Amino acid sequence: xxxxxxxxKKNGTETRRPGNVxxxxxxxxxxxxxxxxxxxxxxxxxxxxxxxxxxxNAIEExxxxxxxxxxxxxxxxxxxxxxxxxxxxxxxxxxxxxxFESQAVAQGYEVLVASxxxxxxxxxxLMRRMLQRSVDGIAVMTFGAEEKLAQILAxxxxxxxxxxxxxxxxxxxxxxxxxxxxxxQAVQHLAALGHRxxxxxxxxxxLRSAVGRRDSFVRSMSELGLKAPTEHVVEGNHTMEGGIAAxxxxxxxxxxxxxxxxxNDMTAIGVLHxxxxxxxxxxxxxxxxxxxxxxxxxxxxxxxTTVRMSCGExxxxxxxxxxxxxxxxxxxxxxxxxxIPTTMVIRQSTAxxxxxxxxxxxRAQSGxxxxxxxx
Numbered sequence: 001x002x003x004x005x006x007x008x009k010k011n012g013t014e015t016r017r018p019g020n021v022x023x024x025x026x027x028x029x030x031x032x033x034x035x036x037x038x039x040x041x042x043x044x045x046x047x048x049x050x051x052x053x054x055x056x057n058a059i060e061e062x063x064x065x066x067x068x069x070x071x072x073x074x075x076x077x078x079x080x081x082x083x084x085x086x087x088x089x090x091x092x093x094x095x096x097x098x099x100f101e102s103q104a105v106a107q108g109y110e111v112l113v114a115s116x117x118x119x120x121x122x123x124x125x126l127m128r129r130m131l132q133r134s135v136d137g138i139a140v141m142t143f144g145a146e147e148k149l150a151q152i153l154a155x156x157x158x159x160x161x162x163x164x165x166x167x168x169x170x171x172x173x174x175x176x177x178x179x180x181x182x183x184x185q186a187v188q189h190l191a192a193l194g195h196r197x198x199x200x201x202x203x204x205x206x207l208r209s210a211v212g213r214r215d216s217f218v219r220s221m222s223e224l225g226l227k228a229p230t231e232h233v234v235e236g237n238h239t240m241e242g243g244i245a246a247x248x249x250x251x252x253x254x255x256x257x258x259x260x261x262x263x264n265d266m267t268a269i270g271v272l273h274x275x276x277x278x279x280x281x282x283x284x285x286x287x288x289x290x291x292x293x294x295x296x297x298x299x300x301x302x303x304x305t306t307v308r309m310s311c312g313e314x315x316x317x318x319x320x321x322x323x324x325x326x327x328x329x330x331x332x333x334x335x336x337x338x339x340i341p342t343t344m345v346i347r348q349s350t351a352x353x354x355x356x357x358x359x360x361x362x363r364a365q366s367g368x369x370x371x372x373x374x375x
């Protein structure tokens with residue numbers, strides 16, 4: 001007698017093709033009840049870990065695919081999280097999306113991603129898309145770029161997570177990014193090297209995050225008894241082109257800074273590009289520091305010293321905050337804020353200021369090393 005069409009061989013055992021496989025098939029394979037399989041499929045943590053592992057193996061062996069639509073009808077939830085970012089061209093956001101999706105899927109959720117493209121006119125349409133798909137909650141990771149969108153979403157009853165700040169409502173949770181700590185470390189690092197004329201290129205000052213980073217820089221300078229002249233604080237737009245334009249302004253000053261700190265890594269990469277077109281050497285003449293620590297930063301020439309804001313930690317906190325608002329009885333249901341740490345990553349774009357004795361000694365030693373290699 002031939003096997004039914006929905007049965008195949010896998011590792012020497014009969015395995016059903018996923019088209020007609022149901023919870024009953026998984027339960028029979030694992031030797032448990034259908035209710036137990038259902039609890040595992042729906043991510044309920046009351047199942048014994050060893051038993052859950054056996055059920056997971058049975059799911060793989062049978063090729064069972066959960067019916068997400070049926071699950072949503074039963075649970076009243078779509079198991080779909082929305083993620084809104086401000087732009088996709090900045091490498092920080094693809095890295096964040098990748099981390100968010102990987103971690104969400106591991107926790108039983110799918111992800112719907114949308115980008116405003118820094119265009120306020122797109123906000124309403126992407127919000128409508130999210131609502132039409134019945135997302136369980138939305139993480140708005142625009143860092144203040146979409147105030148109107150935030151206001152519209154906050155009127156909804158479903159869980160929301162905002163970066164930096166948001167309305168004080170029961171359904172809203174906030175990721176508080178510690179700009180101060182990382183920027184303080186960066187300023188202290190430059191000051192310890194001997195820098196006193198430190199410039200800062202901000203992001204667009206209509207963004208809360210850009211204002212927060214600039215203000216953290218000014219406070220950190222003040223704590224060390226240093227002051228950045230007004231002309232040393234230049235507004236950028238968080239793009240490479242903005243970094244180039246800002247550095248050209250600084251290069252036009254009568255007295256050049258010895259170090260430039262930037263509000264994000266894309267700006268810093270633009271600064272490096274602008275300096276490469278001049279006779280200024282990084283870090284021998286001007287040190288450069290970024291913020292974010294995108295993957296590309298370590299591959300710049302020279303590798304970029306920067307302040308790390310971990311996409312992995314941001315994604316983990318955003319998902320946990322959303323689940324706290326979505327899932328009944330979540331351990332952190334009452335928590336309103338999640339702290340996101342920042343820390344300095346020292347690479348090769350910072351050194352002693354030009355003209356200082358340590359810089360002269362380092363340059364002399366470099367010259368000796370080159371001469372020795374030529375012999």
